Every structure is written in structure tokens, then in C-alpha cells.
Amino acid sequence: MLDELKKEWAEVVEKETGIPAEEVFSYFEKPKKEEMGDVALPCFKLAKQIKEDVKNFAERLKNTFSTVPFISSAEVVGGYLNLRIERASFTQKLLKKVLEEGENYGSSKEGDGKTVLIDFSSPNIAKPFGVGHLRSTVLGAALGRILQFLGYKVIGINYLGDWGAQVAKMMVAYQKWFDKSDKEKDTIKKLYELYVRFHKEEEENPHLAQEADKVLKSLEECEKKSLELWREFIEISMAEFRRIYEILGVDFDEFAGESMCDEKGAPRCIERMDSVIKELAEKRLLTEGEGGALIVEFDQKEKIPPLMMRKSDGTTLYATREVAVALERWRKYKFDRMLYVVGVPQKLHFQQVFRLFEMAGYPFAGRCEHIAFGHYLGMSTRRGTMVLLEEVLNELIEKARKVIEEKNPELLKVEDPNKVAKDVAVGALIFNDLKNERIKDVVYDEERFLSFDGETGPYLQYAHTRLCGILRKWGKSLPREFDAKLLSSDEEWRLVMNLSEFSRTVKNAAEHREPSRIANYLIECASNLNLFYQRHRVLCEENNLTNARISLVAALRIVLAKGLELLGIKPLERM
């Protein structure tokens, strides 16, 4: 809503000076200090443009603005025009809007009719689900929810790494060493042990690698027995992944692996890739490289190294599959955008593949984006020092349980503390992941992970429970009318300003594919919130004041809950 006001003001400036409103709009900013006002317009550039003295210019605008609605005062400081919003009327209008729109406040229709595919999480079947996989999962899921909130039709695809040499290796290990007798027990850990064991023994025993090669070959030749084993192995791994997704609250519309299985579970990747190679050859995009490998060469000016599509031994690669899969997705969905939520090390790979899409003249070229993110540092799958996600989760849940017991022993009378502990733990984990810019590497630091103080998920959830607590105590439906004039304190005004910034924040997060913007926004809200009820009572003797404040509280709860949901964090009633 603040943006709408700014737009109106920009038009006022346009009328006065002739400078396009759009340009003026972009100059508006938040003053450094609260005392300066609510919105500032630096006049330096504007004045220069029409060759007027900055001070005259600002003064002239100041006079104009003194009669504009929703503005209570205008002031010139230095080269700035500082505007103060008429608090009561703005607050009245905003709160009414939030309460009326409820769940939908901040949503939009900008994405109506548009389909976005999000390829995320995409674990390799042959590797255990570590903390590192968390990033793609959490980031992709959050982006999906954010885009959906803005009206896009979102299709989440889990592109499983269910084919290739890695999988074959694990199949060998599985066949040799997996103990099927106690199926229920710690499957994920056992699979992880297989993984570590295989890579260790492989070094001393080259036999194993050969065996794996054989398995892969038999798979690619669709040998029945191998395929059966393959399916069994996939099923076992998938069951583990599903459990983790369940805990994290993540859903996919499609589990589609590299194998490109059909409904009956028969892999079609081989034929698909053959046709890709044929098609690219017809388009004269392939050249022969060393040893007869087929490669795609790019324009020298672009400085992109060549991309291999077929090895000299005739087998295909990751990139080949990428093309085949993209074509398949296009046939199926005719998407407007496709987001690949994959780590930053694959940047070049996507640069090459996307460029190839263009060269091949595919209709979806230019609609694809690599949503890169930094990695967790200090972990390696091969050496076995990897931190298993489930272990971290269990530790977090245990910690949450303890904190609950200590701080809110009454909880078990009304809720299941185990469930709450889980939601708190997941909230902590997700927030810790999403609060930073996605490109940044994350150092795995157990202590930080386990902290519930300060800028953390539980801090936000806590702020939400306090709002719920007040609303619970109030116990009635919201007052139909309230007098926003009574919300006169700076603390309340700050909150109103926060509320007004929600839709812009969501939009911004979506545009930049950066959920961290929402995370930071929520921290600001929660911190202002805590300050507010440190200093003011909501439920007090004066009925009118109570009515006004409870309306503010209700509006804040809506926004906080929605923001948390968008990130994938449960807004709790109690904790």
C-alpha cells in the first residue's frame, strides 16, 4: 500500500516538474532515521535535471505536498524532501485491508496463467541425504510457495539421480553387504555405510568397479534381473527420502529421474538420448572431438568451453540427459519459466546447456534459469564425514523438547509436545538455511544450528505464539470498528509500516529468487513486535484502545503467519 501512495506522489511531482513519475518513484527511499520522516525524496538528481537549485526545488515540492492527501508534513533537510504520512488515516485503511484480505493479503495476480517449473532437491539415489541436500530442497520449496502466492502455477519436480555409474556402484554394494533381515531399522544409516564402504574398498579392490560397470551395462541393455534389483534399490532409497520430505513438509508434483522411467518403470533414457543426438546432429551442432566423442562448440567470443554430448565409447552424459529431459518437460507442460535449483558448481554446465537450447532453436530457450546456491562447507560424502540430515534433525528435536520442558511445561496439557518440538526444530533448520543470500556458502556450525535465540526460526515462531496468546485471551471476534488514531505510538507506527511493506517484500523475493528477503523482513517485524508489547499493553482498561490494538495484533499475526508459511516454517499457536 505504501507503494501506491508513492506512485501517487510521483505523479504529483511529475505534474509539478515534468519529470516522469516512474523515475521519481524510483528515487523514494526510507529515511535513515525514524525522526526524519516516513518517506524521503532525495532531490539532487531531479533538481539537476531541470537545472534548478536543489534547495529551491525541494522547497517548491514541499509547498506542493502540503496539500496532498495522506501527508501530514513535508520538510526540507539538506537536499532531501522528508515526508511524513498522516498516520491515523493510513493505519485505518491499511489494517482494514489486511483484515479483510486475510490469508490473501500480499498475494497478487501477476502470475495468473503462467506456469513455472521448479526442478529442485533432486538427490542422487546413490548418495545419502545430507545437510547439503537441504539447501536445494528448502530453497526450491520456498520459491515454489512464493511464486504460487503471486498467482503462478507451480510444478515442483524432483529430478532424482537414479541412473548412471554411481547408482550401479551402490547396487553392487547393496547386493553384497546390505542386511535385509531387519528392514525397519536405520535403513538410511545402513545405506550410508554401504556408500562409505564401497568407496573405501574400491581403492584396494578394482574388482568392484568392474562389477559396477557390468551392472550399468546390463541396466542400459534393459536386462530383466538387473532392472528388478534396480527397482528394489530405488524403492528402498526413495522410502527414506520420502520420510525426510514428510518431516520438512515438502511436496513434489512429480518424481522424475534421470532414468526417464515410464509408468511401468522401464527406463527410456537410452532411446531419448539417441534421438537427442540425432536431432542435434541434423541441426549441425555437433562436431567430432578427440577419440570420436561428439561435442558442441560455442562461439569463441563467448568464451564457453565445449560441451560433450557423447563420449568416445558411445555412451551419453549428464548434459545429454539434461537436453532430453527439458524436451520432455516442454512437451508435457509448455512452461513459461523453468527454474533449476542446483548448486553453484554447476554454473558452467547450465550456461552451456542453456546456450545449446538457444542454438538448437528450442522454444523454451530463454525461459530457463539456474537458481544457484552456495554449499555447506566442511562436509564430504566420500570420506564419510558427511552430516546426515536426519541426525541433525533428531538433535534439533531433542533440543527443542528440552527447551519446551523448561520454558513451557504447561504445553503438554493442550498440545503434543513432540509435534511442536518437531515443528520448532524444522523451523530452526529452515530459517537457518534461508536467512542468508542463497549464493553464500554456509559453514556447518553445530552450535549455530542448535541455537534458538536471536535471528532464528524459533524467535519468529515465538513472536507468532505471543500474538496468538493475546488473541486467545481476547477470546472474541475482532471488533468491527476501531479508531486508528489511538495507535499513536512510534512502536505501533513502525509495525504499520512493516505491514505495508509485505507485498513489496514478497514480490522482491520472487523477482530475485531470494527467499532471504522475506526472512529478513520477518525478523524486522518480529523485533518491532517484541518491542511493542514490551512497552504497551494490548488488552487494557480502555475499550477503544483495546479494540484498536487487537486489530493491529490480528493483522500482524496474518502477515507473520503467511511469511513463515512461505518459507516453509510452521506458524505455531503455542510452543
Place this chain on the structure above:
RNA sequence: GCGGUUGUAGCUCAGUCCGGAUAGAGCGUCUGCCUCCGGAGCAGAAGGUCGCAGGUUCGAAUCCUGCCAGCCGCACCA
């Protein structure tokens, strides 16, 4: 070597896209605050050559150039 990316307080990071006022949080340290809607909270203190050097500008953490450091990538892995 080439390409990319990051560098802001002891630590973890906002702010950089789109240049504006005295550079902001959290953690940790120190000091206060529960007769009161939940203290997982709040207030205050201490802590900064915004990697370095130039340039553009009325104005640079932000834009440009160069350099330094870390990380990532650069044909038969995915």
C-alpha cells in the same frame, strides 16, 4: 592460465541490483529490566581503514578499472 563468485564489528550476516543523510542486526562479552497479554523477550554499553589502490560524482560499502585473498568451475563424473 582463463571464467565466475565472495570479501562489511571478535564470529555469522543485512545493506550493493537502482549511488544519498551519522554504515545496521544477531551471536559472544559487560550492565540493567518479570506485582504486568509468554523473558525463546526488551533496553543499554563496548566493538568498523565497508579487502587494497585509483577513477567517475555535489555525494561511493554501492558504479568503473586494476590489484590482493578465499571459494567454485574449465571434455569423456553427475
